[in-house]
Amino acid sequence: MHAPHLTTTPVTAELLRGALDLEDTGRGVLPHRLPARARAQNTDPQLAMAEAQPSGVRLCLRTGATVIELDTVPTKRIYPGLPPRPDGVYELLVDGRPTARATVAGGDTLTIDAATGGFEHRPGPVGTARFTGLPDRVKDVEIWLPHDETTELVALRADAPVEPTPDRGCRVWLHHGSSISHGSDTDGPTGTWPAVAAARASAELVNLGLGGSALLDPFTARAMRDTEADLISVKVGINLVNTDLMRMRALTPAVHGFLDTLREGHPTTPLLVVSPILCPIHEDTPGPCAFDTDALRAGEKRFRATGDPEERSAGKLTLTAIREELARIVRQRSAEDPNLGYLDGRELYGEADFAELPLPDELHPDTAAHRRIGERFAELAFGGRGLFSTGSA
Known part of the structure; x- marks a missing residue:
């Protein structure tokens, strides 16, 4: 033959x-x-x-x-x-x-x-x-x-x-997030949680999940501003903690600035701000995050928080503090922006999920947890009265 x-x-x-x-x-x-x-x-x-x-x-x-x-x-x-x-x-x-x-x-x-x-x-x-x-x-x-x-x-x-392939007429969903949105530790490209959610919601995904780099960079905001999209989500928090990039004083105007830039190009597009999923090592302990050297010596990849919880009073960021501030910012802005919404990341992956599907390296979900996060996002954002629902307007 x-x-x-x-x-x-x-x-x-x-x-x-x-x-x-x-x-x-x-x-x-x-x-x-x-x-x-x-x-x-x-x-x-x-x-x-x-x-x-x-x-x-x-x-x-x-x-x-x-x-x-x-x-x-x-x-x-x-x-x-x-x-x-x-x-x-x-x-x-x-x-x-x-x-x-x-x-x-x-x-x-x-x-x-x-x-x-x-x-x-x-x-x-x-x-x-x-x-x-x-x-x-x-x-x-x-x-x-x-x-x-x-x-x-x-x-x-x-x-x-x-x-x-001809255009199917699906809505374009533009998403930005950290390595978790990027897909770290899942076993294939359609298994990342944004890909799972997009498939369930019949959305056309543009995934700007950038491992280690969801840091409110202005050039990322401008790239999103200039990209055609019907739906936008921004999931921030974990990289700000594990890089120890900024303090609370810088966080608030940086979030406002990022959202202002998005609104320059997408003034009325549904825009969902998503806070971090549960990550016990950083819930109340600031960064930076580092490799666990004992695990490295054993040939394993695992992370640990190296910050001092006592420094929270000086403005060092934790996931708990970031969630509170993101929720406050969205409440403030949504009074004049009805197409802006907030989703607590612990609704996607919280304490019960961690008990059942723990983070193998203390930071990233595995394949099964990615699927659960994607399915929940599809339900909470695209379904029912979610901000991305076709019936939410």
Whole structure:
């Protein structure tokens, strides 16, 4: 039996959803979740790494192909002293149904010193994600890229013509959050809690969950201001604590400024402010957050809070303090902004959930907890009288 003839289709912005920019790298194209102007104003390598990891980014194709190949250059992260990270997962959906998964070996490597934060990047070879045995009919195919693995797209091949999936008319949901929104510690890109919620609510997701980097950066607010969206949510708090970035004096005007910027581009769009989910190590203990060195010596990844609770009176931030202030700010602003709402993150994941589905590294939910958070967000935000409900107006 002869192998099918595969035709190459250029990877263009028309085939991609969930990315705000597409960079020509010379050997392929790299999806970005922040535009070039925002990236130019950033000096933090953690954010640079996070925004180039394509959480929520997917190829959306209409095709009769039974075989699809995607050549990529993934970037594998290596943390010396810790077990190897699993390869990033590519998930293929046919007409919205999960159908196949693949990984790509090889690629570039990024060695990260957990103690110093130092980076060393080494280039590597192109690899291929191959999907076969797809239904022999015209269908809508989505290939979700690995949510936590930078993925340079080199070539797309198929045994039938490929064109962009037509617009389904779904509402576009633009979400910003931390590594939890990014999808840390879930096992695949459709398993991040925003992807779970978007699927249940039939929303078109643009996920600006940026690991370690939900820090009220003005350039992120401007990127969101300039992005078309029907619904917007901002989930902030945990990164402000675990980076020990600011005190209460700075938090309040920073939140107002972030929301003011969003409203410049989206004056009446439903806008939901979401506070942190339960994280016991930081509920009443300030940051910074650090790796647990005893766990590292045992080859495990775990985090601990290093701040002093006595410093709360000096304005050091805890999750408890941030939730109270976010709720107060939304109450104040909603008097003149009826399309602004607040959701306490503990309604998504609280004490009972922690008892049943604890945070494995003390900071990030696992796959089962991501699913629960996504299902609850869909119910609380998109369902009933939620701010994103079609009947809430």
